[in-house]
Amino acid sequence: MSEAALVTRTAFDAEQVRKDFPILHQEVHGKPLVYLDNAATTQKPEAVIQAIVDYYRNDNSNVHRGAHALAERATEKFENARVKVAQLINAAEPREIIWTRGTSESINLVAASWGRSQLKAGDRILVSAMEHHSNIVPWQMIAEQMGARVEAIPVGSDGTLDLSALREMLDDSVRMIACGHVSNALGSVNPVEEIVQLAHSVGALCLIDGAQAMSHLRVDVQALDCDFYVFSAHKMFGPTGVGVLYGKAAILEAMPPYQGGGEMIETVSFSGTTYNQLPYKFEAGTPDIAGVIALGAAVDYLQSIDREGAERHEQDLLEYAEAKARAMPGITLVGTAARRTGVLSFLMEGTHPSDVGMLLDQQGVAVRTGNHCAQPIMDQLGIPGTVRASFCFYNTRADIDRLFEALIKAKQFLVEE
Template identity: 75%
Template sequence: MNDLTKRLPFDAERVRADFPILNQEVNGHPLVYLDNAATTQKPRAVIQALVDYYEQDNSNVHRGAHALADRATQKFEAARVKVAEFINAPEARQVIWTRGTTESINLVAASWGRANLQAGDRVLVSAMEHHSNIVPWQLVAAEKGASVEPIPVDANGTLDLAALETMLDERVRMVACGHVSNALGTVNPVADVVRLAHAVGALVLIDGAQAVSHWPVDVQALDCDFYAFSAHKLFGPTGLGVLYGKRDLLEAMPPYQGGGEMIETVSFAGTSFNQLPYKFEAGTPDIAGVIAFGAAIDYLNQLDRAGAAAHEQALLDYAEERARATPGVRLVGTSAHKTSVMSFLLEGAHPNDVGMLLDQQGVAVRTGNHCAQPIMEQLGIPGTVRASLAFYNTRADIDRLFEALEKVRQFLI
């Protein structure tokens, strides 16, 4: 990665110009896009990389004996190297392409889980997890006679590390925890989670879907066993994800799916499997998406990411200050360590109604339980309105949100 000091100081207005979708009107109003936790928008460089692949290089990778296949393969594998460097993975072969964070977690649960979990084993997941980091573990646990247990979270949305420490014993085989809560914005102390889990011999999978877009992630420094995230939440295309794993674990795990690139030799007497990373990449991958994701990494690497993170934090602080000053607004998720997510309720109004009326004013937010039903049930609420930020958002976007919210409040209450 280039030295941050060689980059231009972060300027949100300059960066916004790189994202063509932001320059439009919705329902007669300039778009204010505050649904970045669901998916981030794409810079022109990413869109152009998709177009260039289909216009110039469209071919399958690895096995073609012609120039288009060579070019596609080189760009495809170059993107893997870029991602490995982006998260400081020791080797590019430890970066597995999947369809998203969800498939990455399912891969580990199905492959590692089926090979390693036994009756009586325990899997711990935080109570604020996305369903994608709960259900895959429940499926394999039910099959193996293991249990999936929640790590307590307090009313502010903070993970209870002391409770985790008391839950850990030799029967805990896996701890699965989000780096950042998509529903509350809580930044979990994942380095501490890893340290505590490893002390009893448990592995740790981190769902990094909501973290990678906000600051640099170093998987070696975290010492996590698996780290999963999605391209579309990192300014790249949809339908593509990454699974990082420690090499010895990935080498020992059986394939997740069969066919295509994951095969070395096939006969009716038996089949042998390809080396990493291809052992886990059955079938034709999302070649265009991978190449465009490489362009997203290039784009991020030329930004002042420290400046972008400071900008996002200042925006979140400003938004929450305005929320606390707005009658009838109740913040949900008030942990001391948060990033870029402001979930809230408007007194007397259902979140879905609030979201619909905000959309009529050109303000895009997310409403509902955010695929985090257990924490919503714990908090005793049906869901929230979630405004989530990216570095291309501005104070003007926050002002528009609260101007629109005041009209909603007057209309509904």
């Protein structure tokens, strides 16, 4: 898609949007593809694919240090992507946007850099019980090193975070609250505004994992007042291997570098080294330049569609799928919080999720099965995992009809024969 074609559409049209995603128009096992694994990774519009091709075909060069036209063009597009991301989430300034390899590295960066410089024995880090492993393990690692401890914020059986329990856990020993904006396993939308306020009420910082939110919700980090917000390009229609760490400038300034190497330095000598300014202090080495530029194209694409219309469409898909699930005997929904988006997680009586997933794939329906890197909440619920169908604005009610037609056939094969 050319930049000229990236105009804001006056109304949301899922069928029209689907034309922008070439991968959706194929057959799998002789069946038209129904892609319902968007929580794992979203598909890429032609504009994003073309941005990668254009960089390598026309502008391939390292950024910031080259004294020639290719380097200048690459650097301009690379830094323009930073501006676009800052505008998308309403960061106060572009230097608050740090490029990483993904949500996991963004969290590891904060845990290692902030944690190593700020945590001490007896400090507490509160993490919701429904978190992705990426928002648990880095905190456990730094807590073990520093003598701090990680505690789980309780989550109800319906997938709702227990704010009352969180309030009771708060005191001045809490230094960080880390919580997902949207649960990848259950689809729960957490009350992140209140969580940030509660963290600040005891002098703690708050990190929000927005990996599952960016493709569904509009995010304003200044309105949230969160200290850190992290997400991955590949879950918001961009490429794999690129992520974002947003942090308040004053906090980032006080944090030591995460890695050493080129770009993150100001001067180097054997008598000592001084470090670069934000954001480059945290961007050691040659980055994924093509990926960052393609993320900029993904932001352009998101800005070109009717986001309100897309959100309404996705909510309609979820409600339609839930109604069909409740009407189908033997289906148990997992995660029924009042506010949810993008995810239908369920079990089929008498079957294992992996068997169901395999039979759906044979019918051209792509879903995910397992614990979804959220083992603690699955253990709490007493289940090995779920079948997860996750939706995006390029999905349609026809996709959901195909899902349930395939589920009926899977049930007949696994249970009724």
